[in-house]
Amino acid sequence: MRRLITKASILCLLAAIVSFDFPTDTHLPGMKLGWNLTIHLNRNLTSWTSSGDPAPGNYTAAIDLHGYPQLFIFSGTRQYWRGGSWNGIVFSSIPEAIYASNRFDTEFIIDAQEVMYTNYLRNLSMISRLVMNQSGKLQRFVWIEETRSWNLFWFRPKDQCDSMSPCGPNGVCYPSDWPMCHCLKGFRPKNPSKWDLRDGSDGCVRKTALDCRNGTDGFVALNGAMIPNTWSSVVDGSLSLEQCRARCLRNCSCTAYASANISGSESGCIMWYTDLADLGVVSSGVGQDLYVRLAAADLGSESGDSRRSRVVVIVVVIAMTILVLGCAACCVWKRKKRRKLCLADGHSEGTGQALDLPLFDLAAIINATDDFSIHNKLGEGERMLIYEYMPNRSLDAFLFDKSEDISLDWQTRRNIIDMNPKISDFGMARVFGGDETEANTRRVVGTYGYMSPEYAMDGIFSVKSDVFSFGVLVLEIVSGKKNRGVIYHSAAHLNLLGYIWSLWKEGKVSELVDESIGHSCSLAEVLRCITVGLLCVQERPQDRPTMSSVVLMLSSDGELPQPQQPGFVVARAPPPPETGSATTNHDSSSTRNSLSVTLLEGR
Numbered sequence: 001m002r003r004l005i006t007k008a009s010i011l012c013l014l015a016a017i018v019s020f021d022f023p024t025d026t027h028l029p030g031m032k033l034g035w036n037l038t039i040h041l042n043r044n045l046t047s048w049t050s051s052g053d054p055a056p057g058n059y060t061a062a063i064d065l066h067g068y069p070q071l072f073i074f075s076g077t078r079q080y081w082r083g084g085s086w087n088g089i090v091f092s093s094i095p096e097a098i099y100a101s102n103r104f105d106t107e108f109i110i111d112a113q114e115v116m117y118t119n120y121l122r123n124l125s126m127i128s129r130l131v132m133n134q135s136g137k138l139q140r141f142v143w144i145e146e147t148r149s150w151n152l153f154w155f156r157p158k159d160q161c162d163s164m165s166p167c168g169p170n171g172v173c174y175p176s177d178w179p180m181c182h183c184l185k186g187f188r189p190k191n192p193s194k195w196d197l198r199d200g201s202d203g204c205v206r207k208t209a210l211d212c213r214n215g216t217d218g219f220v221a222l223n224g225a226m227i228p229n230t231w232s233s234v235v236d237g238s239l240s241l242e243q244c245r246a247r248c249l250r251n252c253s254c255t256a257y258a259s260a261n262i263s264g265s266e267s268g269c270i271m272w273y274t275d276l277a278d279l280g281v282v283s284s285g286v287g288q289d290l291y292v293r294l295a296a297a298d299l300g301s302e303s304g305d306s307r308r309s310r311v312v313v314i315v316v317v318i319a320m321t322i323l324v325l326g327c328a329a330c331c332v333w334k335r336k337k338r339r340k341l342c343l344a345d346g347h348s349e350g351t352g353q354a355l356d357l358p359l360f361d362l363a364a365i366i367n368a369t370d371d372f373s374i375h376n377k378l379g380e381g382e383r384m385l386i387y388e389y390m391p392n393r394s395l396d397a398f399l400f401d402k403s404e405d406i407s408l409d410w411q412t413r414r415n416i417i418d419m420n421p422k423i424s425d426f427g428m429a430r431v432f433g434g435d436e437t438e439a440n441t442r443r444v445v446g447t448y449g450y451m452s453p454e455y456a457m458d459g460i461f462s463v464k465s466d467v468f469s470f471g472v473l474v475l476e477i478v479s480g481k482k483n484r485g486v487i488y489h490s491a492a493h494l495n496l497l498g499y500i501w502s503l504w505k506e507g508k509v510s511e512l513v514d515e516s517i518g519h520s521c522s523l524a525e526v527l528r529c530i531t532v533g534l535l536c537v538q539e540r541p542q543d544r545p546t547m548s549s550v551v552l553m554l555s556s557d558g559e560l561p562q563p564q565q566p567g568f569v570v571a572r573a574p575p576p577p578e579t580g581s582a583t584t585n586h587d588s589s590s591t592r593n594s595l596s597v598t599l600l601e602g603r
Contacts, residue, residue, distance in 0.1 A: 024054070027130040029104070034063040034116035043116075045132035050559075061132045068230035068270060069115050073138060073157075075557070079164055080136060081157045082278055085230045085270070086117065087288060088263035093162075093226045095286040096154045100140065103128075128153075135559040160555060161280050165229070168203025169275035172222070175282075184276070185220050186298030203275070208295035212252035216296040219245065219257075224287035227258050228276040235260055237268040244269030245291065256292045335359065360386055449484025449495075453567035454541060464541035467550065468567070471536025475500055478529050480514030497537055497566040504534060504563070529554070534563035 023031050025047050032043050044062035049055045060074045061083075071083030071091045084092030086108040089101050103126065104119040121128065127143035129150075137157065141150040160166060160180060161173035167181035168190070174180055181200035189195035191202040210217050239247065241259050248254035253273045260268025281287065365386070369376050448456070452468035455461045472483050475496060483496040494502060503509045513526050532553050538544050543564050545553065553560060 024048075025057075025132045029119055029121045029128060032114075032116045032118045033061075034069075034114065035065065036114050036116075038113050045130070045138075047132045047134045047136070050134055057134050059132055059134070059136045061138050063115055063117065065115060066231045068233050068235045069110060070230055071117075073132070073136060075136060081138075081162055082164065082229060083138070083156065084226060087227075087259075088261035092288070093280070094154065094156055095226065095282045097140065098286055100153060136556075137558070157556075160552070163556070165201075165203075165278040167200040167279070169277055170204040170206075171200050171279065172225075173280040175280070184222065184279075184292055185300075186292070186294040206295070206298075208297045210252070210293060210295050215249075217249065217293055218296065218299045219249075219291040220294055220299060222279075222281065222290045222292060224281050225258075225290040226280040226282060226287055227270070227290055228256070228272060228279045230270060230272075232272060232274045234271050234273070235269065236271075237261070239267075239269040241266050241269070244271065247271070248291075248293065254293065256290055258288060258290045262288050449482070452541070453539060462541060463546065464544045467536045467544045467547060468541075470547070470550065471533045471544075472497070474529055474533035474536065478514065478526055478533065479512045480516065495568060497568055500530070500534065501566055504530075528557075528560070531560050531563065534566060535561065537566040538564045539567040540564070 023033070023043060023045055025045055027033055027045055033045070035042055042062060044060050047057035047059040049057045058075055059080065062072060062074065064070050064072045068085050070085045071093075072079055073081040073083070082093055084094070086092075089106075090097040103122055105122060106119045107117070109116045129141050131139045131141065133139055137155050139155040140153040142153050143149075144151045156162060159175045161175040165171075167173045170184050170187045172182050172184055174182060179198050179200075181195070181198070183189060183204035186207055187204035188207050189200075189202070190205045191199075194200075194202055236244075236247075237260060244257045244259070247269070248257040248271050251271070251273075254271050255274065256272045256276055258270050259266035260270050276290075276292070279290075366372065450469040450472050452461070452465040455465045476483055479496065479500070481496050500509065500512055503512055509527065509530055510523065512530065513521065513523075517526075532550060535543075535545055535553075536550065
């Protein structure tokens with residue numbers, strides 16, 4: 001009997017050991033991630049198909065052996081995200097993982113037998129796991145015993161800089177900047193017209209060609225870098241950083257170098273011999289230094305006299321800046337004081353807060369209206385906002401007019417969804433402070449049909465109110481139909497949101513697509529826009545995504561959450577039939593109170 005128990009224990013232990021070679025979607029401390037080159041075994045993480053279906057999904061996190069080994073997420077066979085090479089502490093494109101390095105003993109081995117990453121917890125009472133989820137995100141979780149829940153420690157990809165080479169060759173992506181793409185020092189945009197349109201895919205080219213023969217080339221440091229793709233790099237672990245510089249300078253094809261290991265004193269050498277691809281920058285102290293080769297003309301070297309001249313220039317510029325800022329602050333203070341006096345004169349409901357809106361002086365308005373010419377008159381008797389002139393007219397003039405909507409092909413509509421237009425009626429979230437999450441007003445202003453339910457009915461607005469408005473706009477653009485003033489399902493009296501929701505529940509949402517774009521659009525792209533639009537118009541503000549999340553949803557192909565019921569899905573009842581002239585006369589002089597409500601439905 002004891003022998004049977006011993007054999008069973010050994011079999012269980014062997015099963016556990018073997019299962020570590022096939023980690024499915026989860027990596028635990030002690031597991032290996034990477035290649036056993038002897039038996040050609042690739043240990044990787046493969047996502048589930050969905051949260052309830054453990055079948056192999058579309059995303060795989062694996063070590064790629066091309067050039068210097070790197071961590072990648074693949075969508076099928078396509079590179080989806082680059083985690084970078086191992087720098088002695090973390091993978092270079094996961095800089096935030098450095099904050100967990102004191103909790104793990106990590107190991108990355110590159111030899112003839114294996115290319116492998118693993119880690120071990122220093123505190124055995126701590127529980128952690130690394131997960132490749134079904135939406136294409138690699139997530140590090142830590143178990144919190146007090147709340148008995150998993151806490152998300154970090155995840156990637158998380159922003160637009162995490163897409164593959166968003167700024168092209170020799171371009172640098174700054175996730176906290178807008179625009180996010182910059183050229184390396186000594187480089188300029190290869191295609192300036194596309195670059196000005198925020199399309200950095202063509203990257204940058206050198207301003208001055210390298211001059212290797214005369215030995216005048218040098219290097220400039222890019223601090224806090226997530227180092228470029230190492231597919232075309234050469235690594236020598238025996239060189240110091242200074243030896244690495246000398247070797248790169250001797251080779252006319254070498255374009256940049258960096259330390260291969262930044263743990264402790266920097267050691268090892270990575271050298272690049274082509275354009276630098278998929279390059280980004282993170283906060284100082286988390287990334288590492290990359291040394292880019294430049295011609296002498298682009299190095300900006302200075303003599304003692306030029307340095308002194310620059311100091312004088314800097315002092316003068318600082319003094320002038322302080323003077324200008326002081327004058328500007330004085331003007332702003334006077335303008336705010338004048339605006340408060342205007343708000344207090346009784347002509348409008350003052351809240352004591354000055355809106356951040358541009359002001360036009362009388363001379364500019366006189367010039368714009370041709371001295372208030374009667375031929376330019378639109379109306380009178382009310383105070384109105386002044387908008388910038390739109391030479392292409394309003395979007396609804398094309399979108400809802402069947403004789404005009406043929407000019408709005410799918411690419412044009414997609415550009416509008418990508419926030420290229422000027423939207424005049426949104427932006428309610430600007431009127432409260434950055435430390436507030438919502439605000440309340442007694443006077444509701446805006447365009448009906450685009451206002452969120454909580455704002456239209458209770459006067460409560462927040463950043464999620466603008467998200468609702470954007471969602472309505474997206475659904476109108478895709479469908480070519482108005483949200484307000486038209487009933488789309490006579491039996492249920494549905495407005496556009498209710499009509500789309502009914503099609504969504506019936507699996508017929510493709511019927512929504514405007515016929516005029518059916519031949520020019522990608523159905524998958526259109527359905528993704530519809531899903532994002534429904535997520536934006538959900539009834540509960542807390543269910544709606546933030547605008548930064550909306551941008552990421554529209555620019556990626558990861559799995560989207562399922563939308564909940566939108567707000568205002570039932571329109572008012574249709575008017576009663578006319579029975580005679582008396583009824584008609586009565587209706588013309590009276591109004592009927594009605595209210596749009598939300599259809600209650602079990603979830």
